[in-house]
Amino acid sequence: MKLAGVVVWYNPSDKDVKNIQSYIDELDKLYIFDNSEKKDNKNKVPTSKKIEYISKHENLGIATALNLAAVKALDEGYLYLLTMDQDSKFKKDDLKKMKDLVKTKDLSKIGIISPWHKTKLRIEKPQEKIDYPLDVMTSGNIINLKIYKKLKGFKDFLFIDGVDIEYCLHLKKEGYKIMRLNEIELDHDLGDIFYRKFFNKEFMCDNHNYLRIYYMTRNYRYIRKEYRDIAPEFCDILVKIKGLIFKIVFYEKDKYRKLRSIVLGIRDYKRKKYGKYGSEG
Secondary structure: OOOEEEEEEOOOOHHHHHHHHHOHHHOOEEEEEEOOOOOOOHHHOOOOOOEEEEEOOOOOOHHHHHHHHHHHHHHOOOOEEEEEEOOEEEOOOHHHHHHHHHHOOOOOOEEEEEEEEEOOOOOOOOOOOEEOOOOOOOOOEEEEHHHHHHHOOOOHHHOOOOHHHHHHHHHHHOOOEEEEEEEEEEEEOOOOOEEEEEOOEEEEEOOOOHHHHHHHHHHHHHHHHHHOOOOHHHHHHHOOOHHHHHHHHHHOOOHHHHHHHHHHHHHHHHHOOOOOOOOOO
16 A cells, blocks of 8 residues: 655654654655744754655645645555644554555545544543544544545645544535544644633633634634534534633633634634735735
8 A cells, every 4th residue: 555644844843753753664755844934844854765845934734735745645646645743643553554454445435544543632432443433633644635636625725723624524525434443543742731620510621822713713613604514513512612711711821812813713704814814815
């Protein structure tokens, strides 16, 4: 099974760079797409003939990075693309196991093959070895590039947050599925997540920065508009903001900018203004 891969960098740490070693051996080609805006990280690239480093010296967003890598992979004859976040790594031999399992499956209607994401989230792992969830996070996924072409890729104008969710729901809308291999685990560091209790009810604080709050607020409303007909409950939960406001006010830092970002995100959604925050258009 020929497999290309892409990892999207943004000011990567040494630990992020080291994560590449957990999957590079199972790839025929790896595109490192560097979205860092000011710093060239070419000196951090591991020595390997498999690796192609790409930097435009600006942050083009996760969607554009993935699309550019997918187009390159297609042009070079690949049918499958592994998509990785810089903060993720496979356990020993798990990507090889994932590839071996994939070889035995009919993938004609499978748009994404995903591992189980091991994160700080308190989510119980399914008992089934294989299940078919509505959505999965981008990292660790093997994308079926034939289906990717039919869907015309990821939505560049969403920039970052919601890019993975939109693609998953688009798959469902077009009659395709996500196949998750729960025996394969990906260690995925989701950042500064913490849990708190309020009147014996436990809830999670994402503690995203204010820019992420803006993109989430704006993009999730676009997703609800486009896909509520196929996943109404899921889409309605995406856009609820009372709980988000409560967590920001009582438990998170940078409250003013985060609350302002919610207002700006709703405003720009209504104006149909997408792309990078602060850009024209």
